[in-house]
Amino acid sequence: MLQSGNEGKAQLAAFGEFMLRLHSSDVKRFTQGSAYDAWYAGAEANVCVLLARLGIPVRFISRMPDNDIALAGVAQLKSHGVGTGHILYGGERLGLYFTEQGNGIRPTRVIYDRAGSSYASLEPGMIDWQSALDGVSYFHWSGIAAAVSQGAADTCREALARADERGIVISADFNYRTMLWKYGRHPREVMQDLLPYSRIAVADLDAANVYYGIETDREAGFEERFRQCSDALRQRLPRLEVLAMSFRKTRGIGHTYSGALLYEGAFYFSTSHELPFVTDQIGSGDAFTGGLLFGLMSGLGPREIIELATACGALKQSIVGDWAIINRQDVERYMQNGASSRIMR
16 A cells, blocks of 8 residues: 555655745734744745654755745754745745734635745656655645746646656645635646546545536535545546545634544544634644654554544644644643643653
8 A cells, every 4th residue: 555666665745835924913913013033944845844843854856046034944843843944045035925813703815925936836856856856755835836827737747757767656635725726727727637646645525626617515514525525536546545534614713623534445533622712723734744644654543543644633723823733742641631721841
């Protein structure tokens, strides 16, 4: 199951845009804001940070400007153990996005400022994939990596083809963002060309509908809808071996969070976690994906994989910023004890 052309190695490479997130301080709206908190971000970088903190050797591949703002972010990646030796430097600017905190009454808002970024200016042939994929057994990307520009989508296609030639296990997060995809192509057209390489996928019901027109019974529960979507996706993605989704129900300021897994044709569902309060839910899907990949790369059984992935996604929601600043002990403690307000001393 999930063997690659680089047996005996657990090295993962991830490709996508590295960004700076500016978050309106003090729970203020954009129109009230006088200051912003800054965190580095990017779906694939978020996955890399968690995997590195859990002990998996990872490298992050991207293109960013050679300036102090970008280099400070690279230093932070390194501080968490992420390999950065295959980042390409060039272009003029780092992509930005701005966030305004929701509160259970109104939603969290996002404004992107990514046009013309170093990553968006990528073209095939710029990245040396021969070197970047050397020694890699898993390759991870997401729909966001292809949504920014035609050049970025073409570079994704190039990366996937090179990884596939080497027998590398390819993992994809569907990650549809309605506010991206501004370069004149429908996401369905692009993603249906890229996703068939995937042997592992993290999806959601909305993205499956956008990319493939898959409809599920909106009156059914999450577990049944997952089964329906899984059956439809397997018909469209013949290489797919593992599929996972996370689900959230909101109740006031509290949330219920759970996960679902398709593994070797069987379905597995996690414990449902009651989250009494959410500090920052951005990045929780990437933490879920990181936990899933950690479980697969570590040879865990499917029930343990989905419990661990869901625990990672739940824990991230207690942490500000995009990165899941947790370790294996944090995850194991949460899996054993659940949410806790105790003081550890």
